Amino acid sequence: MAHVPADLKYTKEHEWAKIEGGQARIGITAFAQEQLGDVVFVELPKVGARVTAAKTFGVVESVKAVSDLFAPLSGEIVEVNGELPKKPETVNTDPYGQGWMIVVKLSNPAEADGLMSAEAYQQLIAAASH
Amino acid sequence: MTASTSTAPLKRTPLFDVHVKAGAKMVPFGGWEMPVQYAGIIEEHRAVRGAVGLFDISHMGELEVRGPEALAVVQRLTTNDASVLAEGQVQYTLLCDPEGGVVDDLTLYRLGPEHFMLTVNAANTDKDWAWVTAHGAGAEWRNVGAETGLLAVQGPRAEALVGRLADRNVTGIAYYHCARGRVAGVSALISRTGYTGEDGFELYVAAGDAERLWRALMDAGQPDGIQPIGLGARDTLRLEMRYALYGNDIDQTTNPLEAGLGWVVKPAKGEFIGRAALEALRARGVARKLVGFEMVERAVPRHGYRLLKAGAEVGAVTSGSFAPSLERGIGMGYVRADLAAAGTEVDVEIRGASNRARIVRPPFHPSHTKKA
Missing domain, CATH: 3.30.1360.120 (Probable tRNA modification gtpase trme; domain 1)
Structure with a gap:
């Protein structure tokens, strides 16, 4: 079973968010990268761009498939992982660490209440695995 | 597939x-x-x-x-x-x-x-x-x-x-x-x-x-x-x-x-x-030819993407992937016959944006089959 850190929030589209004060660091889960397979391309927005909860903010491609990335939370991008486009395989090897994608300055921190807990997400992927 | x-x-x-x-x-x-x-x-x-x-x-x-x-x-x-x-x-x-x-x-x-x-x-x-x-x-x-x-x-x-x-x-x-x-x-x-x-x-x-x-x-x-x-x-x-x-x-x-x-x-x-x-x-x-192309930019072509020349549609991608041996995107597609020569540059339209590709002579990777 894929690793699900307890201190993160999750979406049903398999993104994670780590709330750090008024900001959130965002990436995709270990389950997501397992399902995708070898990640070969990551397309991310630029610093200053705005993202909206449940709307796409980028694209991740594996050898076989193209998948949209959905923002867990709304706000302005204040940091982008510039290493990822050069080393997209980091999404596979360290999805919760070096494989992070963007940091968003939250415009509506209350949206975080609508995200899934680690426990709820664990149940979701357990169901999806069968 | x-x-x-x-x-x-x-x-x-x-x-x-x-x-x-x-x-x-x-x-x-x-x-x-x-x-x-x-x-x-x-x-x-x-x-x-x-x-x-x-x-x-x-x-x-x-x-x-x-x-x-x-x-x-x-x-x-x-x-x-x-x-x-x-x-x-x-x-x-x-x-x-x-x-x-x-x-x-x-x-x-x-x-x-x-x-x-x-x-x-x-x-x-x-x-x-x-x-x-x-x-x-x-x-x-x-x-x-x-x-x-x-x-x-x-x-x-x-x-x-x-x-x-x-x-x-x-x-x-x-x-x-x-x-x-x-x-x-x-x-x-x-x-x-x-x-x-x-x-x-x-x-x-x-x-x-x-x-x-x-x-x-x-x-x-x-x-x-x-x-x-x-x-x-x-x-x-x-x-x-x-x-x-x-x-x-x-x-x-x-x-x-x-x-x-x-x-x-x-x-x-x-x-x-x-x-x-x-x-x-x-x-x-023939009016069109199946060609192999490699991406000049870091991008992955996929089946169905449009091939463009100077913004005009000249063909479509039929196969595309990241090529593990080349570590870049490669593909095959039909293009207008006059654009099929190796070295010709075309664009692959990916999510609305043009990405440069170059037509190459096959194969992309040298064949090692046993010759008859």
């Missing part, structure tokens, strides 16, 4: 349980439930290029034809010249319709003076069976796909591995030739063919023997670094060779000449289905 739109239950090869136990990710392909990957597409791809990989391709169809008229029937159905085949020789060829559209691409085996076998694409087996029995009267046809298991052993270590397990010399089996023998005690048709660009064999066995042979090859291949290989790496391996995939790069709306398969169309052999249409087309010249 061709998406399956049918609601019919998926078929399973004799090795289905072996794949599931090995942790393969199973997907629908051509009406079959097949392993798309085990350890990961890139790792599997590199195992085949660098060591040896084992593929279950039992989903492919096998149609046999026998009788005094078998050669004449095959000649009428296929575009290549089957009369040049000696017993034990294999040929890449096509079935075409009267308009010259490609019904299927296949390998044709001459198993005896009056005995041939056609190995066809899984998704086309039913269509091909209907086609050959409708248009190939005068000889005895048998659809032996369900009783046949087919394993491919591909990679630079394939010859040594199969050689250790075989009761006969396999080094002497030349490229696109086959011979009967036992491999790990299993009676097999040992064919020096493949779809990877590496040296290797395809082993036709009784369906009931497929698992025993699979296990024997996996065990004996451990020192060689053998890995099971799914359809994902099978696709990236063939794409690096610029081998066409039916349903992506060729189909009944495409003809062999525009697909670069004119080398298997032999009108001099006499009449065959599609000959007149293809002769007329050859005289007239």
Whole structure:
């Protein structure tokens, strides 16, 4: 079973968010990268761009498939992982660490209440695995 | 890969349980439930290029034809010249319709003076069976796909591995030739063919023997670094060779000449289905050509993306992927014939943006098949 850190929030589209004060660091889960397979391309927005909860903010491609990335939370991008486009395989090897994608300055921190807990997400992927 | 739109239950090869136990990710392909990957597409791809990989391709169809008229029937159905085949020789060829559209691409085996076998694409087996029995009267046809298991052993270590397990010399089996023998005690048709660009064999066995042979090859291949290989790496391996995939790069709306398969169309052999249409087309010249291209920018082309020149549409991508050996995006697609020369730059439209690509001479990665 894929690793699900307890201190993160999750979406049903398999993104994670780590709330750090008024900001959130965002990436995709270990389950997501397992399902995708070898990640070969990551397309991310630029610093200053705005993202909206449940709307796409980028694209991740594996050898076989193209998948949209959905923002867990709304706000302005204040940091982008510039290493990822050069080393997209980091999404596979360290999805919760070096494989992070963007940091968003939250415009509506209350949206975080609508995200899934680690426990709820664990149940979701357990169901999806069968 | 061709998406399956049918609601019919998926078929399973004799090795289905072996794949599931090995942790393969199973997907629908051509009406079959097949392993798309085990350890990961890139790792599997590199195992085949660098060591040896084992593929279950039992989903492919096998149609046999026998009788005094078998050669004449095959000649009428296929575009290549089957009369040049000696017993034990294999040929890449096509079935075409009267308009010259490609019904299927296949390998044709001459198993005896009056005995041939056609190995066809899984998704086309039913269509091909209907086609050959409708248009190939005068000889005895048998659809032996369900009783046949087919394993491919591909990679630079394939010859040594199969050689250790075989009761006969396999080094002497030349490229696109086959011979009967036992491999790990299993009676097999040992064919020096493949779809990877590496040296290797395809082993036709009784369906009931497929698992025993699979296990024997996996065990004996451990020192060689053998890995099971799914359809994902099978696709990236063939794409690096610029081998066409039916349903992506060729189909009944495409003809062999525009697909670069004119080398298997032999009108001099006499009449065959599609000959007149293809002769007329050859005289007239084709309007578009299937080309291979590599991305100049970091981007991955995909089936269906538009090809542009100066903003105008000039073709479409038929196959595309990240190429593990090249570590860049590569693809195949049809472009206007005047743009097909190697070195020509075109743009691939990806999510509304133009991404530069350059047409290249095939293959993308040097072939290591054993030359005949």
